[in-house]
Amino acid sequence: MADMNPLTPWRRLLALPNENRAKILIMAFLVSAFCTLLVSGATVILRPVQLANQAAEQQARLESLVAGIPGMSGLLKQTGGSLRTVVIDLARGRAAADVTPETLAAALEESANWTSLSPADDLAGLGSRPNYAQIYLLRDTDGDISLAILPISGAGYNGLIDAILALKADMNTIAGLAISNQSETPGLGARIAEPAWLSQFRGIRLADDSGKLRFAVARGAAGNDYEVDGITGATRTSNAITRMVQFWLGPKGYGPLIAAIKRREF
Amino acid sequence: MSRTAILSTLVDPLIRQNPVTLQILGICSALAVTTSVATALVMSASLTVVIVMAALMISLIRHHIPNAIRLIIQIIIIASLVIVIDQCLQAYLPDISRKLSVFVSLITTNCLVLGRTESFSRLNPPLPAMLDALGNGLGYSLVLIVIGAIRELFGAGSLLGYQVLTTVDQGGSFTPLNLMLLAPSAFFLLGGLVWAIRTVVPEQTEELEHTPPEMEANRE
Helix, strand or coil, rough: CCCCCCCHHHHCCCCCCCHHHHHHHHHHHHHHHHHHHHHHHHHHHHHHHHHHHHHHHHHHHHHHHHHHHCCCHHHHHCCCCEEEEEEECCCCEEEECCCCCHHHHHCCCHHHHHHEECCCCCCCCCCCCCCEEEEEECCCCCCEEEEEEEEEECCCCCEEEEEEEEECCCEEEEEEEEEEEECCCCHHHHHHHHHHHHHHHHHEEEEEECCCCCCEECCCCCCCCCECCCCCCCCHHHHHHHHHHHHHHHHCCCCCHHHHCCCCCC | CHHHHHHHHHHHHHHHEEEEEECCCCHHHHHHCCCHHHHHHHHHHHHHHHHHHHHHHHHHHHHHCHHHHHHHHHHHHHHHHHHHHHHHHHHHHHHHHHHHHHCCHHHHHHHHHHHHHHHHHHCCCHHHHHHHHHHHHHHHHHHHHHHHHHHHHHHHCEEECCCCCEHHEEEEEECCHHHHHHHHHHHHHHHHHHHHHHHHHHCCEEEEEEECCCCCCCCC
16 A cells, blocks of 8 residues: 655655755745745735835925925925826826826836837936836915926946926926935045935026027036036046036927926926 | 853943944945944834844754755845834934835845855754844944944034034034044044953954064164
8 A cells, every 4th residue: 555644755865964955945945935935924014114215205305306496395295295296198298198106107017118229319327217107296375386306316436316497387497416326436426325416406506498408517617507516537427417407407308398398288 | 041141141241242343344334324322222222123033033943944046045034024123213203214224125135134144044943043143233233332332422412412512513612523523533443442441351352364574674
């Protein structure tokens, strides 16, 4: 009669000498399977907590950006104290029809929702940009947009720089800039994240009366209303900020959206 | 296992057999994460948890680890534990996790962990293995926290975030030593610590590997 006890093969396996080839393979498999369970279990269980952390961090950064703009906290209290989140279709310059903030992450995992950039267009060194972006709008009591908060990103000297740009109601004046992620050289390029440097963006104008985008990080001290002081020893990082702002405010970035807001169509 | 043996397994690695200052193991992370006490504490706790859990798991299967793949098995267990710890830190201590950046993942390659599992846990029953691992984890933690405290105190004038010395910026008289926040200072401090311990406990002093050549007065 065959032995039906399921423990028997297990005991037989354990009794095998350690140098037996089958045992080596089975042990390797069992240890890997156990470790796989451990790792994927931890990742799956902890993912929601991590996502909540990231969202809270983004929110805190937005709030500190808004709080740093003069007169903004009063406006926030008037309008109910929070920003509206909108997902926009970048090419059309209006709210995306079928993508919501909740489904944005899933939509951006599909390569069909990305547009690759030709080298001439690709000022920010991104390679490709998403078709949808999540922005934040603050409206005054009449329903007019008083502040638009736009996430931007671009290649820096050591890696990607992520930032949040706030524009005033005229869509031509910077209300503030916050760096949310950078890996520039500490002490040089990394000074872009210092509040003292970021504070000079407040009130900087983007385009002149003819509509030409003139914003730049100067080499050395700023020369006109469209420039901010450069960082000595970090020319590549300073240039990256210039190009990143120019790209995202240009026709491939938020240009269509900004035009729509200016036409009061948004 | 007698009580004194248990105690010595646990206490020996603190100073007498300290993995960092005597065996000079795991100093990469000891240099990188000791700019403040908080990061040093979290790093120490992570390493101690990983080393104790790895000791337990490896000790449990010690009779069935094929010799040919024993290092692979140990590393895969350690690496999985490190990933789990890293995920926990990212979920519950996101700020500190960002400061520790890649160094939590690098616990995997910390020679201290593999050294203990390979030389002790693999050959001993679970309880002594875990005690030995705990002792070594605490020995590592002790060094990290001492260096972290010195660097934070003199580099930023604070301890665990509380301002102890008022810096010049805040209107006080203490000028922070910026060197303390850079990696080389950890080398100096670690060297000073090793020297201090070996002065107090002379048997830790290693024999010279090379003797300096004697000066010959009438060389031809």
